[in-house]
Amino acid sequence: xxxxxxxxxxxxxxxxxxxxxxxxxxxxxxxxxxxxxxxxxxxxxxxxxxxxxxxxxxxxxxxxxxxxxxxxxxxxxxxxxxxxxxxxxxxxxxxxxxxxxxxxxxxxxxxxxxxx
Amino acid sequence: xxxxxxxxxxxxxxxxxxxxxxxxxxxxxxxxxxxxxxxxxxxxxxxxxxxxxxxxxxxxxxxxxxxxxxxxxxxxxxxxxxxxxxxxxxxxxxxxxxxxxxxxxxxxxxxxx
Numbered sequence: 689x690x691x692x693x694x695x696x697x698x699x700x701x702x703x704x705x706x707x708x709x710x711x712x713x714x715x716x717x718x719x720x721x722x723x724x725x726x727x728x729x730x731x732x733x734x735x736x737x738x739x740x741x742x743x744x745x746x747x748x749x750x751x752x753x754x755x756x757x758x759x760x761x762x763x764x765x766x767x768x769x770x771x772x773x774x775x776x777x778x779x780x781x782x783x784x785x786x787x788x789x790x791x792x793x794x795x796x797x798x799x800x801x802x803x804x
Numbered sequence: 805x806x807x808x809x810x811x812x813x814x815x816x817x818x819x820x821x822x823x824x825x826x827x828x829x830x831x832x833x834x835x836x837x838x839x840x841x842x843x844x845x846x847x848x849x850x851x852x853x854x855x856x857x858x859x860x861x862x863x864x865x866x867x868x869x870x871x872x873x874x875x876x877x878x879x880x881x882x883x884x885x886x887x888x889x890x891x892x893x894x895x896x897x898x899x900x901x902x903x904x905x906x907x908x909x910x911x912x913x914x915x916x917x
Contacts, residue, residue, distance in 0.1 A: 731806060731894055731908030777847060791860045792906060796846035
């Protein structure tokens with residue numbers, strides 16, 4: 689049972705345009721969500737997070753939106769740059785979702801390609 | 805350099821063998837997490853340790869075990885290896901048992917032949 693789903697394995701956008709990466713989750717007990725970025729031959733690196741009490745969090749070119757009623761979150765990158773080309777993982781966690789605090793559940797990732 | 809050190813970076817071994825993967829967490833981090841990334845799969849949570857104690861178990865096979873030592877480094881032991889165990893194994897650490905701010909190592913790529 690996949691609790692965190694990223695239904696698009698890949699996404700290609702032009703440099704300067706907006707990249708929108710989507711993520712759906714099934715467990716309403718998750719209380720925070722994170723995005724990680726992964727380059728080849730490296731471990732995932734933390735990008736941005738959002739608590740379930742918010743619906744938007746912004747950090748520079750990166751904005752995460754959370755729609756709790758739809759159990760959906762998205763990552764917007766504006767403007768997209770070639771250096772943003774990587775695999776992006778959505779992750780969710782919480783104290784009471786059934787796991788332990790700190791145990792993150794990851795999606796399968798979306799490979800973003802930003803073309804010059 | 806994330807501060808989380810995983811060794812070895814690459815490992816090739818035969819079916820039926822046993823290997824040990826090592827992780828040194830970032831300085832000051834008490835919690836260590838192990839994840840497996842197989843082909844076309846996301847990061848699958850295996851096990852978490854906090855200050856030497858097992859905190860949570862995920863989809864970890866009985867053939868796999870882990871421990872966290874007093875100096876907080878952790879080892880993941882994989883035994884009776886099968887071809888399907890070929891994967892990237894990541895270790896992550898955090899200050900507390902909370903999930904914010906996981907820092908991942910660069911992983912160990914295990915190939916079972």
